[in-house]
Amino acid sequence: MTDPYRSSGGEACPQCSTPLERSPESIVPGVAPCPNACGAWLPTTYLASLFDTSEIAREAHDAEQAEVRRYELPPCPTCSAPLVRAWLGAAPIRMCAEHGLWVAATSAGRFDAQLAGPVARHRRLLELMALLSHPDDASRREVAKRVLALEDRVAAIEAALRDHR
Ligand SMILES: [Zn+2]
Ligand SMILES: [Zn+2]
Known part of the structure; x- marks a missing residue:
């Protein structure tokens, strides 16, 4: 059985399924941007070197469940489990508790500001x-x-x- 998120030999964009580019030449090492500019994947190991990830506020479980019922959540590029909504200050993000954060291009500016x-x-x-x-x-x-x-x-x-x- 082939795993759609593994068959390319790497991680895929949760929004458009294009393989993510995690090149050593990327401006920020460890960050994997989508080639179609949907957003960027920030692996947990990289985040932990930047700041205390316990500052990320996960949305209440009930709200998550309601959202799962409303529409399908994008998958984690690493394990394909649905990403949950989380917040870093005022910036909305998607998170896999184990593997990292997905920052959509639309909230990248707010995310950077909250990260400072x-x-x-x-x-x-x-x-x-x-x-x-x-x-x-x-x-x-x-x-x-x-x-x-x-x-x-x-x-x-x-x-x-x-x-x-
Ligand atoms: Zn994409
Ligand atoms: Zn994951």
């Missing part, structure tokens, strides 16, 4: 983790300085709120 915050936060987290993993005093001092700066800002905000009452 989580990506920046993740970069800062990685920086701090790198500092913490260095056993030298200079790195520890740098982390301690950042925590102190944060405590000072919280104290200042608390003081301002007290004065406001």
